[in-house]
Amino acid sequence: MINVIGIGQNINTMTLEAYEAIKNSDIIIGYNKYTNEISKLIEGKEIIQKGMGDEISRVEMAISKSIEGNKVALISSGDPGVFGMSNVLFQILDKYNEEIEIKVYPGVSAVNYASSLLGAPLNDFAVISLSNVLTPLSEIEKKIEYSLKANLVLAIYNPISKTRKKPFRQFKKLVLDIKGEDTLVGIVNSEEYPSKVSIVRIKDLLEDEINMSTTLIVGNDLTYEIDGHLITPRGYVIRSPQHPLSIDFYEKFLEGKSPCGPDRECEFYPCHYDGQCCDFCYCPFYPCGDSSTGGRWIKGKNVWNCKDCLWIHDEDTIKCVKEPLEEIIESPEDLEKKKKTLLKLRRACLLNNDPNNL
């Protein structure tokens, strides 16, 4: 029997069943770095350590020891299904006549660990390895390009090695070209314990700061940073009473009597910036609770403050929001009742997706 065991990122993140399975194994097979991590747990057992790159011989060894009747633990760091031992084992398994019982123990993968240290950077995401030892660079580049264009958060494994720098440079170039120089990148370096965590802009991401023990998480178009945390908003509904002036405004809006473009007659114009459009004097999405456009909570007051969010006064925004909004709301109360649909409309316009397909 072969137990393919993911030991997570360190012994604390190992699962209960992985711990038990290792304790109950006769033979432990793994790369030195990973067996050292669990050295106390495997004291007194037969330990076969192989260097990195010897994946095939580790798998062949596990199979032959299993055929001899041993309970074998084949160790992977992280999750064995994510660039770990599972794929090699299952690819080779078919070679053997013998029935070999296999159980895979999933583990905490680097993307999950890095995310836990950075705050909450994930939403829909892609995991891509930059190792081009057996994968063509053209394939890796295509995957990165499409993930960025789809606005997926992007987790990068194996970003660089001493002899392999080109994929990293191409990755950086693609992020700069497609997302822009201010794209946020979380860096988690687990060479030593505890891991080193930092957040930079892609333009400031340096080769010297990363190595094979680093995981990178590239934020999407909504990701922002607050107090050293990387946060990608998933969206949620804040229940909040409507301001009477907003109710008045949307009554006029629904009658087609609200302003179009800059309202220079208004005594408060320009409340944000000269040239601003006043079609939505009151934001139909207030309070969105999403800091990615510049809004913030007033600390301790439970009040959402849009002072630094100019998005709703932008001409393109208004072009995108106006017609669908007229379809969605029939009265000012719908701004509360249909909040979920409205937040989707906001998100569609923010990310240049179709506002009529929510």
Added chain:
Amino acid sequence: MINVIGIGQNINTMTLEAYEAIKNSDIIIGYNKYTNEISKLIEGKEIIQKGMGDEISRVEMAISKSIEGNKVALISSGDPGVFGMSNVLFQILDKYNEEIEIKVYPGVSAVNYASSLLGAPLNDFAVISLSNVLTPLSEIEKKIEYSLKANLVLAIYNPISKTRKKPFRQFKKLVLDIKGEDTLVGIVNSEEYPSKVSIVRIKDLLEDEINMSTTLIVGNDLTYEIDGHLITPRGYVIRSPQHPLSIDFYEKFLEGKSPCGPDRECEFYPCHYDGQCCDFCYCPFYPCGDSSTGGRWIKGKNVWNCKDCLWIHDEDTIKCVKEPLEEIIESPEDLEKKKKTLLKLRRACLLNNDPNNL
């Protein structure tokens, strides 16, 4: 202090540190289904259970209990960073004046668990939720489309609910249109323990078979099925002595004396199919060990059998492989010495990526 704890997919896949943190907490806050999963562990503690959808109130409760001085465990299934409690918590946190200590405990996410039960379906992959409660359908569709076009393995969370069928139908349509009706899909349904596991073609994926407790894994262009396992080859080098006739062939190839197109003069023509091209009478990638093109191991013999792989005799394949191969090998021995580069060339041509950018 708030511990945001991912409990994995069931108590066996909980991490050691999550287990300890729950034991050491004063107050447990979580959705009923998840707190039931760990009921023995939390006996005697204050337990605050909230129904699904009450994420905000769970987070607000955790914050206020923490401010009162309690050690609070805020429970997520799987990993709290993947469509879990982390994002809501960090989004709201900024509202409070008080300094609140937070630690996130990563967990085994559904994609890792599903992969462990299916075999080894992952390589580079994307994780996408089909829930369009707060995310526009147009955004979800775009992410799916780009992931499929980039040949990422695709893990689908929250595929369907009783009232939300449209995103699933759109997802299925996109896979059919972009990848074709025979695309392999792994289904892991964890409504009950143990989970139900099956593998189907996308054309046979039925709505009735899936629910909110299901994770789907859509294979990429290389994914294949053997003995009930879903396997995506990651590539590995098999060391194998070269056949003398292959050495002869590649000596002629390098002198420009090998056949072009169908070699009807050959006494064995057609060894595979009428019309086959004989430019590579011997496959330059033999043995590739990759069943995705039809090759298989002869069980118990350690011999790779290409009988059912016709790919190298295809005109398009030859057009892609020939020139780069002439650049890579200078002598027949290079077929062994430069095996890694050759496997990348094979993969580039197989997936229609640039064979000159490896």
